[in-house]
Amino acid sequence: MTILSTIPQLDSYCRDVADRAKRAARQMASLSTAIKNQWLLHAADALVANESALLDANAIDLSKADEYGLTSAERERLKLTKERIAQIASGLREVAALADPVGEVIEGSRRPNGLEIQKTRVPLGVLFFIYESRPNVTADAAAIAIKSGNAIILRGGKEAIHSSQKIVECLRESASVCKLPLDALQMVATTDREAVGHFLKMSDAIDLVIPRGGEALIRRVVAEATMPVLKHYDGNCHVYVDRHADLEMALSIVENSKCQRMGVCNAMESLLVHRDVADLFLPQLDQRLRAYNIEYRGDADCRRLIPATISASDADWSLEYLGPTMSVKVVGSLDEAIDHIEQYSSRHTESIVTNCIQSADRFVREIDSAAVMINASTRFNDGGQLGMGAEIGISTDKFHARGPCGLRELTTYKFIVRGNGHIRAN
Known part of the structure; x- marks a missing residue:
C-alpha cells in the first residue's frame, strides 16, 4: 500500500473502503474459530x-520525529525493537488462546408454548478505529477485531504510518494464506484528516467508531459521527487514602x-488523603516520590505538609496531567472524598486504600466509574491485567461497553427463536 498525503476523489475512496469492509463483515460473521x-x-x-522490514519502516517514522515535534516519551512509544516485535507477536498468540465469544449463548429459555429462545453473542460488524502513534x-x-468476528478499518497517526503499514501488510499476507477475507482488515491509505470526516458519515456501512487519542480528536469524532462512538475523553484517576488505611x-x-x-x-492524577493520617502520610509520600521529581498542586493542608506544593486552582482538580504532576487534597471524611471524586472525576478509575470493610463497600457503591479498586493500583484497569487479553481501548x-474493551465488548447479541410451526394467536 502506498501512503498518500491526499487522494483524488477522497470521498469515493473512503466509500469504497467502507463498502468492502461491510461485505467482508458478512463473511466474518460465519468464519470458524479455527x-x-x-x-x-x-x-x-x-x-x-519480517523483523528487519519492520525495523526499517520504523526507522523512517523515527527519522521524522523532529519534524512532528514528538516528545521523548512519544518517541519511546513509537520505537520498535526486536524485543517489542516479539512482544507484539506474543500478543497475537495470546488472543488466539482466548475463547471465541461469537456464538456464545448468553441465556436461553423455553416458553410454555414450546418456543425456544436463545440470546446469542454475534459480531458488531464494521469497526472504524482511529488511534495514536x-x-x-x-x-x-x-x-x-478479527477474533471477535468483525471487519476493521484502521486509521493510525501519521507519526507511525510506515510502521503501521508494514504491520498491516504482514497481517494481510497471513490473511491471504489462511483464507481470511482480505477486506476485513484495511488501513486507510492517506494521512489526510478529511478522510476521517468522510468515514464518520457512513453509518450505513460502519457500525462503531473507536477513537483512541487526545481529547480534541475524541470530541471531534463525537461531534461528527453518525454511528455509535466507544470512547473516553481523559483519565483523571483518583486514589483515596482512608483514615483506616495501612499507610x-x-x-x-x-x-x-x-x-x-x-x-x-x-x-493516578489526583490524590485524596484523610485528615487523620495526612500529617504522617504526606511527608513520607514526598520523600518516597522525590526520585520522580513530582510537582504537587494542592490545598492549604498539602502546602503545609509539603512546602514545595503549588496552590491548586479549581481547574487543577480536573486535569489529566500525563506526566510528573499530581493534585493533592486533604479531606475530612469519606463523604468529602466521594463528593470530590463525583465533581472532578472523568469516570475512568478510582481506588480506595482502607482496612475498613464499611468504607470500602460505600466507596464501591457510590463511585460511578468504569473501574473501582480496593487496596490496588489504578494501573490494573487494563484488559491484560483483568484477564481479558489485548484491548482496543x-x-x-x-x-x-464500559472499562477495558476486549473480545466480548466488540460483540453484540441477537435473539434466536426456534419454533415448530408456531403462530401467534393474539
Whole structure:
C-alpha cells in the first residue's frame, strides 16, 4: 500500500473502503474459530519473520520525529525493537488462546408454548478505529477485531504510518494464506484528516467508531459521527487514602498508580488523603516520590505538609496531567472524598486504600466509574491485567461497553427463536 498525503476523489475512496469492509463483515460473521486462530498464529510468525522490514519502516517514522515535534516519551512509544516485535507477536498468540465469544449463548429459555429462545453473542460488524502513534496498537486492534468476528478499518497517526503499514501488510499476507477475507482488515491509505470526516458519515456501512487519542480528536469524532462512538475523553484517576488505611500499603499503591507509567490513561492524577493520617502520610509520600521529581498542586493542608506544593486552582482538580504532576487534597471524611471524586472525576478509575470493610463497600457503591479498586493500583484497569487479553481501548461510557474493551465488548447479541410451526394467536 502506498501512503498518500491526499487522494483524488477522497470521498469515493473512503466509500469504497467502507463498502468492502461491510461485505467482508458478512463473511466474518460465519468464519470458524479455527480459521481465525490459524490467522493469528500465522500472523505472529510473519511479524517475527519480517523483523528487519519492520525495523526499517520504523526507522523512517523515527527519522521524522523532529519534524512532528514528538516528545521523548512519544518517541519511546513509537520505537520498535526486536524485543517489542516479539512482544507484539506474543500478543497475537495470546488472543488466539482466548475463547471465541461469537456464538456464545448468553441465556436461553423455553416458553410454555414450546418456543425456544436463545440470546446469542454475534459480531458488531464494521469497526472504524482511529488511534495514536503506537505501532503495537495496530496489531492489537486487528487481532481482537478479527477474533471477535468483525471487519476493521484502521486509521493510525501519521507519526507511525510506515510502521503501521508494514504491520498491516504482514497481517494481510497471513490473511491471504489462511483464507481470511482480505477486506476485513484495511488501513486507510492517506494521512489526510478529511478522510476521517468522510468515514464518520457512513453509518450505513460502519457500525462503531473507536477513537483512541487526545481529547480534541475524541470530541471531534463525537461531534461528527453518525454511528455509535466507544470512547473516553481523559483519565483523571483518583486514589483515596482512608483514615483506616495501612499507610505502607498506601505509599506503594500511590507510587505505582502515579509513577510506574505517567503517560497512560489509568495512571493516578489526583490524590485524596484523610485528615487523620495526612500529617504522617504526606511527608513520607514526598520523600518516597522525590526520585520522580513530582510537582504537587494542592490545598492549604498539602502546602503545609509539603512546602514545595503549588496552590491548586479549581481547574487543577480536573486535569489529566500525563506526566510528573499530581493534585493533592486533604479531606475530612469519606463523604468529602466521594463528593470530590463525583465533581472532578472523568469516570475512568478510582481506588480506595482502607482496612475498613464499611468504607470500602460505600466507596464501591457510590463511585460511578468504569473501574473501582480496593487496596490496588489504578494501573490494573487494563484488559491484560483483568484477564481479558489485548484491548482496543477503555470506555467510560455506560452503553454498550464500559472499562477495558476486549473480545466480548466488540460483540453484540441477537435473539434466536426456534419454533415448530408456531403462530401467534393474539
